[in-house]
Amino acid sequence: MRLSGSGGWEQYGGQFNLRIVAMLEIPEDRCERHRLFKAIDDAFKAGDFEGLGVALGGSPGWFDEQMPFELGLGHPLEYAIYWSPAAFISILLDAGSDPNYHHHGGFPAIIAALSTDRGDRLEIIRILIDGGADLNMRGVNDWTPLHYAVAIRSVDAIRLLLAAGADPSLETRIDDYTTALEDADNAGFEAGASLLRDAMTRRGSNGR
Numbered sequence: 001m002r003l004s005g006s007g008g009w010e011q012y013g014g015q016f017n018l019r020i021v022a023m024l025e026i027p028e029d030r031c032e033r034h035r036l037f038k039a040i041d042d043a044f045k046a047g048d049f050e051g052l053g054v055a056l057g058g059s060p061g062w063f064d065e066q067m068p069f070e071l072g073l074g075h076p077l078e079y080a081i082y083w084s085p086a087a088f089i090s091i092l093l094d095a096g097s098d099p100n101y102h103h104h105g106g107f108p109a110i111i112a113a114l115s116t117d118r119g120d121r122l123e124i125i126r127i128l129i130d131g132g133a134d135l136n137m138r139g140v141n142d143w144t145p146l147h148y149a150v151a152i153r154s155v156d157a158i159r160l161l162l163a164a165g166a167d168p169s170l171e172t173r174i175d176d177y178t179t180a181l182e183d184a185d186n187a188g189f190e191a192g193a194s195l196l197r198d199a200m201t202r203r204g205s206n207g208r
């Protein structure tokens with residue numbers, strides 16, 4: 001781990017590069033702190049790239065840097081997945097925001113998108129996949145996106161993930177060590193199980 005030139009800590013050798021930049025001064029006054037949070041939140045919701053960069057302190061790489069924990073914020077892409085227009089997520093990815101950001105709470109990009117109740121969440125998942133998101137990323141309960149799609153009983157999400165190349169044979173590495181198909185069978189989610197079973201069969205016939 002070392003101190004980066006932008007004023008943040010960078011960790012190498014693992015699967016992530018976490019940079020926390022201290023350029024943004026967090027007010028001690030609660031009212032001022034709320035105003036800062038609102039400026040950031042408003043910029044996210046408006047999809048205002050320039051305004052958000054200013055609100056976050058003007059760091060050249062703010063779009064891929066952890067936001068202040070004092071404000072209850074995380075990675076910019078994660079916050080955008082929950083609150084920004086889908087087009088703004090594309091803008092962040094094009095700017096260099098990492099679609100495979102590390103998330104200690106278990107909600108990396110695709111799983112975060114699946115967890116929302118947004119009507120455009122499938123579009124967001126497509127954007128993330130096109131932007132390089134790992135289809136087999138691990139999140140809460142060591143679930144892959146396919147496991148999470150089964151948990152929310154989303155046939156459309158399962159279909160999208162499989163079409164993009166998600167691996168249906170992966171098991172969780174904790175708890176019951178199950179595949180998404182086994183979870184679907186256990187939950188009586190036949191529509192999802194059918195898609196996953198077909199995908200497993202195709203992988204077997206292709207020698208994978």
